Amino acid sequence: MPEKTYQIGVEATMEVIGGKWKSIILCHLRLKPMRTSELERAIPQISQKMLVQQLRELEAANIVDRHVYQEVPPRVDYRLTEYGHSLSGILHDLCVWGEENIDLRREQGEEITLLHRDDL
Amino acid sequence: MPEKTYQIGVEATMEVIGGKWKSIILCHLRLKPMRTSELERAIPQISQKMLVQQLRELEAANIVDRHVYQEVPPRVDYRLTEYGHSLSGILHDLCVWGEENIDLRREQGEEITLLHRDDL
DNA sequence: ATTGATACTTACTTTTTGGTTGGTATCCCA
DNA sequence: TGGGATACCAACCAAAAAGTAAGTATCAAT
Numbered sequence: 001m002p003e004k005t006y007q008i009g010v011e012a013t014m015e016v017i018g019g020k021w022k023s024i025i026l027c028h029l030r031l032k033p034m035r036t037s038e039l040e041r042a043i044p045q046i047s048q049k050m051l052v053q054q055l056r057e058l059e060a061a062n063i064v065d066r067h068v069y070q071e072v073p074p075r076v077d078y079r080l081t082e083y084g085h086s087l088s089g090i091l092h093d094l095c096v097w098g099e100e101n102i103d104l105r106r107e108q109g110e111e112i113t114l115l116h117r118d119d120l
Numbered sequence: 121m122p123e124k125t126y127q128i129g130v131e132a133t134m135e136v137i138g139g140k141w142k143s144i145i146l147c148h149l150r151l152k153p154m155r156t157s158e159l160e161r162a163i164p165q166i167s168q169k170m171l172v173q174q175l176r177e178l179e180a181a182n183i184v185d186r187h188v189y190q191e192v193p194p195r196v197d198y199r200l201t202e203y204g205h206s207l208s209g210i211l212h213d214l215c216v217w218g219e220e221n222i223d224l225r226r227e228q229g230e231e232i233t234l235l236h237r238d239d240l
Numbered sequence: 241a242t243t244g245a246t247a248c249t250t251a252c253t254t255t256t257t258g259g260t261t262g263g264t265a266t267c268c269c270a
Numbered sequence: 271t272g273g274g275a276t277a278c279c280a281a282c283c284a285a286a287a288a289g290t291a292a293g294t295a296t297c298a299a300t
Contacts, residue, residue, distance in 0.1 A: 003231045003232070003233060004230070004231065004232045004233070005232070005233045005234075005235060006218070006222060006232070006233070006234050006235065007144070007162075007163065007164070007165075007234075007235050007236055008144060008147055008148075008215060008218075008234075008235075008236060009214070009215040009216060009217070009218030009219035009220075009221075009222065009234065009237070010143045010144060010147045010211070010214045010215045010218050011144060011218060012218035012219075012221045012222050012234075013143075013214045013215070013217050013218035013221065014138075014140075014143055014214070014218075016221065018134075018138060018139075018140075019138075019287075019288095020134075020138075020287080020288075021288090023130045023133075023134055024127070024128060024130060024131060027128055027130045028128075035246090035247095036246075036247060036248085037246075037247085042127075043127065044127070045127075047288080047289060047290075048247085048248075048249095049248090049249080049250090049288085049289080049290085050287095050288065050289080052247080052248060052249080053288095072245090072246095072296070072297050072298060073244085073245045073246050073247090073296080073297075073298080074245085074246050074247060074248095074295090074296070074297090075246075075247090076246085076247065076248095086217065086220075087217065089213065090210065090213050090214065090217060091130070093209065093210050093213065094129070094130045094133045094134070094210065095128060095129040095130045095133070096129060097129070097133050097206070097207065097210060098126070098128075098129030098130050098131060098132035098133035098134075099129035099132075100206075101129075101132045101133065101136065102126060102129065102132050110124070111123045111124065112123070112124045112125070112126075113123060113124070113125045113126070114125075114126050114127075114128075114129065114132075115125060115126065115127050115128075116127055116128060117129070118128065118129075139257080140257080140258075141258095155276090155277095156276080156277060156278085157276075157277085167258075167259060167260080168277090168278080168279095169258080169259075169260085169278095169279085169280095170257090170258065170259080172277085172278060172279080173258095192266070192267045192268065192275090192276090193266080193267075193268080193274085193275045193276045193277085194265090194266065194267085194275085194276050194277055194278095195276075195277090196276085196277065196278095
């Protein structure tokens with residue numbers, strides 16, 4: 001087996017929550033389980049392909065659990081696993097820091113808007 | 121001016137610390153100011169180009185300050201700005217979570233190594 | 241038999257990110 | 271006069287990530 005090495009812990013964390021979409025998805029799932037279509041509505045810019053792909057990667061990392069209801073029409077939701085919840089504090093802090101960053105930049109004259117402030 | 125919009129705070133945060141290198145650089149600078157050559161040694165996989173490029177972007181975001189000493193041979197170091205320090209807690213948590221993630225994966229049989237555990 | 245709803249899946253293209261190589265600039269010192 | 275040391279920059283190319291569009295599968299209701 002080829003050995004994988006990291007220089008510093010944050011590298012491993014960023015493999016899990018890095019990229020354009022994973023942290024956004026996780027910030028939503030942190031608050032409640034959500035169906036595919038709900039996530040699509042909450043993250044309007046994401047394509048179906050990226051949503052599914054990122055969810056699969058989060059499942060593989062044991063962060064997200066895919067829950068299938070035995071119903072017709074089909075129904076699935078996604079939720080943080082117990083291990084996934086260990087990211088909850090970090091995700092919260094990332095959201096809050098970003099909100100403050102946006103406030104600051106707007107005060108400095110940047111044209112910038114935050115649409116949905118999830119007050120957590 | 122074209123208005124920039126975010127759906128959720130974490131998007132803005134990830135613009136600042138996202139990508140392959142920024143969080144790693146910041147985790148080092150969090151502990152002490154460092155010279156270019158020191159950062160190169162601390163992050164052996166990074167190319168000069170990426171190091172400089174990422175530092176410039178962090179400067180532009182007011183996270184990192186470039187400090188030039190008036191000496192020959194030239195000497196420069198980089199350090200977190202006061203605003204940059206507001207990320208310190210998050211950076212610490214990202215490192216710690218990653219270290220624990222690596223431990224867990226090794227316990228589960230993955231061939232995986234963390235070279236430098238900065239005990240903070 | 242056709243449509244509607246949901247949740248994917250695949251093939252293909254574009255964009256973004258990162259890597260390599262080879263350069264510049266400054267000044268001291270031998 | 272020509273290394274050596276440090277920091278940085280530019281041109282070019284490769285690889286990875288993300289976007290688009292269209293198709294599959296299931297089963298119920300009409």
